[in-house]
Amino acid sequence: MKHGEVSAAPVLLLGTVRSLDGQPLPGVVVRLRPAGGVAVSTTVTGADGSYRIVGLEPGRYDVELEREGYLSARSKIRLVAGKQRYDVGLQSQ
Numbered sequence: 001m002k003h004g005e006v007s008a009a010p011v012l013l014l015g016t017v018r019s020l021d022g023q024p025l026p027g028v029v030v031r032l033r034p035a036g037g038v039a040v041s042t043t044v045t046g047a048d049g050s051y052r053i054v055g056l057e058p059g060r061y062d063v064e065l066e067r068e069g070y071l072s073a074r075s076k077i078r079l080v081a082g083k084q085r086y087d088v089g090l091q092s093q
Helices: none
Strands: 011-019 029-034 041-044 050-056 059-066 073-079 082-085 088-090
Touching: 029 050, 041 050
Parallel strands: 011 082, 011 088
Antiparallel strands: 011 050, 029 041, 029 059, 059 073
């Protein structure tokens, strides 16, 4: 970091993935890629459908969620410093 630059505070992203009828979905692969970037942060939802990704930089991200038996979901989100939630519902095939 150069003198005078301020480091952006990291982002904690957490959320829950559920089926459209409200049931938590374990085993969903959650991928975040900085918009226009190649680095990927990946995690898998737990038994209660929750996920958590720490240490992200603020900015715009492409999000992909995939689980067998459900339609994949893709969206774009903007993250700011601090803790943020991103909850998603997946439609069964």
